[in-house]
Amino acid sequence: EAGVAQSPRYKIIEKRQSVAFWCNPISGHATLYWYQQILGQGPKLLIQFQNNGVVDDSQLPKDRFSAERLKGVDSTLKIQPAKLEDSAVYLCASSLDTVKSTQYFGPGTRLLVL
């Protein structure tokens, strides 16, 4: 079974530029998560989708971050404009839609904002 795919793996941009990340979850997984992980910290949930709908985006900085999940499969996360403090690893994860479901993580996208 293929795992969670993410691209790109690395991205370097200058502040105020825009960037987009892509995630393809495990086939059949209804729930998709985007996390931000700053060095030395645990993953922080940015947004959670169940199928096409947003379940939780309370920690998403909506003035600069946006995310969508078209047709309940792939998802993109966008930052516009980027700030220095956005430098982090952006992790995508997916799970079946039960409370006991394991989350499976993709390899992450490492973003550096200069």
Add this chain to the structure above:
Amino acid sequence: QKEVEQNSGPLSVPEGAIASLNCTYSDRGSQSFFWYRQYSGKSPELIMSIYSNGDKEDGRFTAQLNKASQYVSLLIRDSQPSDSATYLCAVSTSGTYKYIFGTGTRLKVLA
């Protein structure tokens, strides 16, 4: 109060010893508890999940859950240098499928 708390470490143990990692959580409605291991530069991978009070063993790993004390722990027996990593505790609250992660405990197993 943080929702999921872990000691950031580092926790250093000699090879062959038992490593004990602890996690407390604040939401009494939490139903599912997970331990993830994260190697430097890699993404988290699941080690154990536990849903009911008591112990759950899987090889060298044992997860312990005490809902009354809002406490979950992970024991690693016969620790190996390859166990050196950051261990993340995650807690899921009923009805949301939302995970809250702790900051992780960095474990160093000394050869």
